[in-house]
Amino acid sequence: MYNLLVGFYDNTATGSRVFEHTDQALVDYVRPAGTLDVNRVLSFPALVMPEIGDSNAPPVARVGRITNLQLIGTDYRFTFVQNPGLPALSTGRVASLATELGIGQWELNRTHWAIKDLDLYEVLLAAEGIRHLAPQVFSFPVEAPVEPDLVAVMMPFGAEFNPVYAAIKESVEGLGLRCHRADDIWENHHIMDDVISLIWRCRLVVSDLTSKNANVFYETGVAHSLGRDVIQIAQSMDDVPFDLRSIRTLTYLRNGEGLADLKQSLAARIQTLLA
Known part of the structure; x- marks a missing residue:
């Protein structure tokens, strides 16, 4: 249909x-x-x-x-x-x-x-004359519907980021939305396919650029290309590459007070995007 x-x-x-x-x-x-x-x-x-x-x-x-x-x-x-x-x-x-x-x-x-x-x-x-533009290293799940209550989180994996993800998840779920990282799902043999599927299906993306993680940069670029709303966060603006500094970034400290502030700022930004 x-x-x-x-x-x-x-x-x-x-x-x-x-x-x-x-x-x-x-x-x-x-x-x-x-x-x-x-x-x-x-x-x-x-x-x-x-x-x-x-x-x-x-x-x-x-x-x-x-x-x-x-x-x-x-x-x-x-x-x-x-x-x-x-x-x-x-x-x-x-x-x-x-x-x-x-x-x-x-x-x-x-x-x-x-x-x-x-x-x-x-x-x-x-149809003749219509060329399908598609990536060569992965495919978009074009038949999958967008899930309006789904928020995707792109961030480095590692125990030190678990409290950050917990704060993001609490902020998102406090708004009645669902929050997933790629490691929350296992639908495909290749993790990149799960990442692409998550970005495709989500309403918006939260990208943590902390530590200049190459995977997060790549996934953020995919999200931008697909027209998703992307909320950038980082522990320091020094981690934000030049090409992304023109986009507003929420900075946070990785301590109790800092993560509490992140939850509030993130919730406010999400509400603005969904309004």
Whole structure:
């Protein structure tokens, strides 16, 4: 399944246009008992584009996902995050693939939000002229949904960092969210696959740059490339490389008082990002 959003420029979908051109079985699936199941909708990829022939917007369609979906009054507010593994394509190209994408006649000429019971990635990657941009040393789990309550932590492994992780975890869970490091899960044979999966699925990332750990730098770069919100922390600004110093970093001391301050600062920053 995938979300098709046509004509919504400001990340607001008018309630009366939501789930037009959508089979009733799909509407019932995302609205069990008449109430929208946000997690089900967020688990689908999204194709976002202007109406065909709209002179007020560039004729470009983008593929990615929607996050932060919430109902405000009669409208749905959301954030669109483009998939960096797929380039934008023209709205004309989408029109030429309308049948394959399950899009009906004139549907691209009306602002609306539909859900289609097709594999968006399978159709686009099979279409001639669309090149899939993918890393050579690992693969993105593009079919895995983003988990809006999941916070990923990238930090050096070692006993000396256990109190720091405990403080981060307490801060995150105090907000009703879940907190994981790669060593909390074992889903793949290679730990890097677990790291990539965690970054892909999470809502935001906390990166501890302390000790200039090369693995953490690498994982932070992946998170930035995927468009995740990244909260940088470090015990000293001397550990933050030049290219990352333009991004705000929470500094902390590794003692009782310092970790208590970290918990408060981190919670405040997370609340700001999720607001």
